[in-house]
Amino acid sequence: MRFVPVSAVVLALMASMPAAQAATLDNVKQRGHVLCGVTTGFAGFSAPDDKGNWTGLDIDVCRSVAAATLGDASKFKAVPLNSQQRFTALQSGEIDLLARNTTVTQQRDTAVGAIHAGINFYDGQGFLVSKKLGVSSAKELNGATVCMQTGTSNENTMADWARANKVEYKPVVIEQFNEVVNAFVAGRCDVFSTDASGLASIRISKMENPDDYLVLPEIISKEPLGPFVRQGDDAWLNIVKWSIQASFNAEELDVTAANVDEKLKSNNPNIQRLLGVTPGAGKNLGLDEKWAYNIIKQVGNYGESFERNVGKGSPLQIERGLNALWIDGGLIYGLPIR
Numbered sequence: 001m002r003f004v005p006v007s008a009v010v011l012a013l014m015a016s017m018p019a020a021q022a023a024t025l026d027n028v029k030q031r032g033h034v035l036c037g038v039t040t041g042f043a044g045f046s047a048p049d050d051k052g053n054w055t056g057l058d059i060d061v062c063r064s065v066a067a068a069t070l071g072d073a074s075k076f077k078a079v080p081l082n083s084q085q086r087f088t089a090l091q092s093g094e095i096d097l098l099a100r101n102t103t104v105t106q107q108r109d110t111a112v113g114a115i116h117a118g119i120n121f122y123d124g125q126g127f128l129v130s131k132k133l134g135v136s137s138a139k140e141l142n143g144a145t146v147c148m149q150t151g152t153s154n155e156n157t158m159a160d161w162a163r164a165n166k167v168e169y170k171p172v173v174i175e176q177f178n179e180v181v182n183a184f185v186a187g188r189c190d191v192f193s194t195d196a197s198g199l200a201s202i203r204i205s206k207m208e209n210p211d212d213y214l215v216l217p218e219i220i221s222k223e224p225l226g227p228f229v230r231q232g233d234d235a236w237l238n239i240v241k242w243s244i245q246a247s248f249n250a251e252e253l254d255v256t257a258a259n260v261d262e263k264l265k266s267n268n269p270n271i272q273r274l275l276g277v278t279p280g281a282g283k284n285l286g287l288d289e290k291w292a293y294n295i296i297k298q299v300g301n302y303g304e305s306f307e308r309n310v311g312k313g314s315p316l317q318i319e320r321g322l323n324a325l326w327i328d329g330g331l332i333y334g335l336p337i338r
């Protein structure tokens with residue numbers, strides 16, 4: 001057999017890798033903006049306003065990555081995707097990251113070419129009903145028709161829960177989000193089942209009279225929601241992962257959009273490393289040392305983003321609950337930047 005140098009084999013392997021797999025940061029810099037996969041419009045998480053500007057908790061992940069990589073949070077393009085389209089768009093290179101109320105599951109993290117970069121909202125699946133239905137618990141849903149969207153984790157979770165609780169139901173599964181909403185409003189189904197955050201959003205933004213509807217108390221699953229990137233580009237995975245971690249750390253350290261310039265003078269070593277006063281974290285990511293400063297200055301810390309988009313400063317009025325910092329009894333725990 002003819003001798004083939006190892007370097008030739010490595011080069012041949014690299015040449016056969018799709019460009020999208022290896023050089024996401026270079027592509028983003030060349031293009032001048034981040035391509036961010038989002039929903040087709042989900043108030044509080046990712047939705048356009050009447051001027052076409054996208055806002056929301058997930059949009060703030062897009063903005064954070066744009067601020068970290070390009071120094072400008074506005075340099076992202078929202079790519080609207082329904083539940084079914086999202087992973088194909090990531091695989092094909094149509095988007096650089098998926099920031100769209102997507103549940104992290106073992107299957108999604110391994111078998112669809114995607115990998116999650118963190119959790120930015122801890123959620124669980126629930127039920128929205130019209131008060132006219134006269135039920136106050138999910139246990140009373142026997143015989144109900146249940147609307148869900150194609151390509152969500154909600155379909156399987158519903159089936160598992162119904163089997164375990166001996167509840168018979170008829171699924172009505174529809175591909176486009178607005179059509180599921182319309183089917184529910186028109187009474188084609190008794191129940192809308194998805195993540196509780198989604199139900200809060202649908203009730204407030206899509207129902208003409210939100211007070212005519214009720215989210216039932218039962219939460220039937222764990223739905224840890226977070227951004228995904230393509231497998232095979234660890235440098236990009238790190239950038240998205242640590243952009244979120246920077247916003248968690250900023251909240252823990254009480255660094256906000258308003259006080260970040262003042263905090264540049266802090267003598268707390270954790271703040272100095274976060275803001276690049278002590279260099280290193282930026283270089284480790286292949287970014288400017290101001291990467292996290294830019295996120296905090298332009299997007300705010302995690303708590304600010306939460307309250308503005310889905311919490312007290314928003315129509316959704318979602319409590320911090322599991323999404324409070326760990327020091328306040330929640331699950332948000334900034335990994336150390338050192």
Ligand SMILES: N[C@@H](CCC(=O)N[C@@H](CS)C(=O)NCC(=O)O)C(=O)O
Pocket residue numbers: 039040041042081082083101102103148149151152153154176177180194195198223225
């Ligand atoms: N977290 C669940 C559900 C996420 C999901 O896609 N929910 C639907 C709500 S019914 C949605 O966001 N639809 C918006 C759209 O398709 O634009 C998952 O990852 O499968």
